[in-house]
Amino acid sequence: MDILTEKDFELVEKAREAIRKNYDDIHYNHTVGAAVRCKDGKIYTGVNVYSLHGACGEQVAIGTAITQGERDFEAIVAVRGKDGEEIVPPCGNCRQMLSDYMPECEVILMVCGEEKKTKAKELLPFTYRVE
Ligand SMILES: [Zn+2]
Numbered sequence: 001m002d003i004l005t006e007k008d009f010e011l012v013e014k015a016r017e018a019i020r021k022n023y024d025d026i027h028y029n030h031t032v033g034a035a036v037r038c039k040d041g042k043i044y045t046g047v048n049v050y051s052l053h054g055a056c057g058e059q060v061a062i063g064t065a066i067t068q069g070e071r072d073f074e075a076i077v078a079v080r081g082k083d084g085e086e087i088v089p090p091c092g093n094c095r096q097m098l099s100d101y102m103p104e105c106e107v108i109l110m111v112c113g114e115e116k117k118t119k120a121k122e123l124l125p126f127t128y129r130v131e
Pocket of ligand 1: 056093095
């Protein structure tokens with residue numbers, strides 16, 4: 001696991017901005033913000049959307065980036081809470097998506113109280129692959 005760069009901390013801040021602007025724990029349960037940085041330096045954000053099969057913040061951020069034609073991803077982070085105070089690891093479903101779309105992308109996590117990052121493929125060893 002690696003330590004974060006200044007650009008990584010900026011990415012965390014972008015995820016926090018996304019949830020600060022959209023936090024809603026009453027009607028739509030928007031509680032997670034995410035930000036993904038592409039290789040060209042552009043950052044896309046998203047918040048989770050809720051329904052029977054809702055979408056995680058990471059999925060919304062990645063979907064937004066892909067919609068804009070992005071395909072090369074460098075780093076991703078998700079935060080939870082009114083102020084995005086808590087960095088949260090990707091859920092199992094997101095780990096599969098990250099592994100499929102961007103195995104080399106760095107994922108920012110809290111490890112023993114410290115911000116760290118590791119490649120998406122490290123978070124889902126022996127993963128299922130569509131052949
Ligand atoms: Zn997820």
